[in-house]
Amino acid sequence: MRLKTKNLNWFAGRPVVILGEIASKKLNIHVDEKIYVRHAGRKIFAVVDIFQGLVKANEIGLSKEISSRLGNKEGEQVDIESANLFEGARLIRKKIEGGELNAEELKIIVTEITNNNLTEAELAFFLSAEKLVGMTTKETIALTEAMISTGRKLDFGREIVADKHCIGGIAGNRTTPIVVSICAAAGLIMPKNSSRAITSAAGTADVIETLAKVELSGEEIKKVVGKAGACLVWNGALNLSPSDDKLIHVERLLNLDVEPQLLASIMSKKIAAGSNRILIDIPYGGGKMKTKRQAKKLGNKFKIIAEHFNVKIKPVYTDGKQPIGNGMGPVLEMIDVLSVLRNDPDCPKDLKEKAILLASEILSLCGIYFTRIKARKILESGKAYEKFKEIINAQNGSKDFDERVTKLKIAKHNKPIYADYYGNLEIGNSKLNELCRILGTPETTSAGIYLHKHNGVVKEGEKIMTLYSESPQRLEEGLKFLKEVEPFKIK
């Protein structure tokens, strides 16, 4: 059936179209049913809402999620047809009932995720099956391959392309901008693309965005990397492993860790981005890995997958007991990064030392010697800071780095938190991340937490942290959370 489109200025958070009651009856299509919308050679999937009065009997209303992908002009005709059967759903059921999926079957599931043919609940079933039924190495490799093949690939035409990734779970911990600046200053090619926040207060992309444009096209990235040797961009706009973003969105509902998905997610994005020397930072003792043994087991799985794809990988096992750095939230983390790069005397030492360690491991993975000394020298001499400026200016296409830095602003409402008594302070990671989200991060870049103390002895009345938010209500909710959930303890 053909219908006239009405492009609605409507962000629904999922692919929805609106039909009136007459059209839905004529088409024998019901609320929440799945349909295909066809226009100009494109065929995309949508769920039906019935909204009497908003559209005429011969019209279909399109949410922004649909019209942006369909590329139709208002008033153009589309064809719609019912879309009952999704092979993907049947295969997810096979997996959740204990089956093993082959490469072809995983490709079908990943393709349907990429095409938006599966609901979030179906993705949740798939993730649960991955986590609880588990996946063989063969399945994880096939999943990785499927995720790469359904997206775009980058190619920098260089023999050695370096990359780094942290499996996450540690609050703050914004080493990437520092590490990339050191490595690029040492002459490596490091086209770093990062995610936005998944379960944390900010992702690297959110932090960089406080100073620079991060949504660059593949062509723009090549230009920046050609100029500065490195970039610090958001991966979401690049369409590398596009199914990954949808799966991450669902994992995030419960802040769930699903190991096969973690492996496939990281490896598919790195390989699609053209990297072949990859450092994986695996913190343990807090965050996602409880013990060093558990961390090493995961590291070995990375190695097996990397071998299959012919890339060199180096897992580094780091301290995950507490947050790294003082700031949490996009602007507050950028302030930390700048203070380390500028060698401010009161910069967070833990962040600095970790960045030097990771940079030196990457340098040695790329065949360079005496890397620990070299990495420190590059940072302390200010060369890394110059490289960072160069990258930011290249991404912005302008030389206004200093001006942008002066415009960084922390949220206007704040509340300092003091120690109630003398004792040993213990700060958790995940609960601080939750607290930041209540305060408004990552959407509100100026919000978050600044730590005045790390784990160790505190005196009564000492300032432990300051909460920042643009909304007094969210600040109130943050204080309530602080009381109820206790993201830190004094013992």
Next chain:
Amino acid sequence: MRLKTKNLNWFAGRPVVILGEIASKKLNIHVDEKIYVRHAGRKIFAVVDIFQGLVKANEIGLSKEISSRLGNKEGEQVDIESANLFEGARLIRKKIEGGELNAEELKIIVTEITNNNLTEAELAFFLSAEKLVGMTTKETIALTEAMISTGRKLDFGREIVADKHCIGGIAGNRTTPIVVSICAAAGLIMPKNSSRAITSAAGTADVIETLAKVELSGEEIKKVVGKAGACLVWNGALNLSPSDDKLIHVERLLNLDVEPQLLASIMSKKIAAGSNRILIDIPYGGGKMKTKRQAKKLGNKFKIIAEHFNVKIKPVYTDGKQPIGNGMGPVLEMIDVLSVLRNDPDCPKDLKEKAILLASEILSLCGIYFTRIKARKILESGKAYEKFKEIINAQNGSKDFDERVTKLKIAKHNKPIYADYYGNLEIGNSKLNELCRILGTPETTSAGIYLHKHNGVVKEGEKIMTLYSESPQRLEEGLKFLKEVEPFKIK
């Protein structure tokens, strides 16, 4: 913040409100965030869509799902606040990570499901955890208790109240109207409430609705049962175990079977409905249970839970290898039921004999002797048919049974399917159910399948089944499905 309501004529299939861009910025609330809407002492949960131009800066647009529960008049003010933290999500995560939940924790999850505080993806995680992590007997009992306590209860003030339930998975198999008519004609009190279709072509409620009103209030049900000794109504309007319907909706996405949920779902609805003598029909050899051993294991679990709640239960293990009866789809199944009740010579014998078996087991569970002979006599004498008429007329509040029967209509488009060659016919259950859904059931009551043959020898060119649909497009899709998925085989 206070906003003026605009009640939209919008069925979204989930609890959604619409904010304009200005309001969402002022409130620091983003697309897909969760909020609470308060009005006149009610507090309900919703997800935010941003829809510029549909509502003013001081307005909030409410979907039907919200306004019907909130009970507000257009233009009345509501308060909204962000709703970041749901204890339920944290507890679901605990379960999916392998934990055991206590009664209090399960009560929290079930309450949040009942209040619509969890997304469908979160429900999918919960169901996956139930299935794959598993639940102890203690957890299953606590889940059942939580599901009962968050809904309404019926009380018929009688010592013995009989009920039956089939765990499902068999196509056709519409024994309930016949069994209830026999048992009520034998003098039992049998206030049967049934679901609409879950994974099948029709639920008992869908089938009864082709002749009678099935959405009755608790008071109306008592009146009908007082008059006829039995009823055949839909359970959805009764608010018995309301969390169950939401969970079933999500299970249905994959036609998934989750055993602890199946147990809690059935037991909570029966107990809340006031039943204390319950027959459970557990088909095996096809459908949900592959072997008799598996079926008996499930039957024993029902017994353990029943004992805790002090009700008598009788599991009956029946043949599940093929569909029971000839019709699949609301009207086609009603035609089968009527032909058995009327003792038509060509009525489906398998349906008749199964109904007699189940009815006699219920009679004996209620302390009656020689039940197999009695059940057959009641059916073959026409007493069961008279009782059925009485129940239908009581539910409709009128005596127009015969007139309603003459109005039953099968879909206008049809396609007979013939055997390609001589051999042994084998018909599956689940694929026929899928085929019916493609043809438009259960929403299109006149659609479905009529079987001319059951398992056994067929000759080349013999008619096996006829497909019915109101939409030629759906009929085409059905034929395509038939070729690709082969819901029957000739060997």
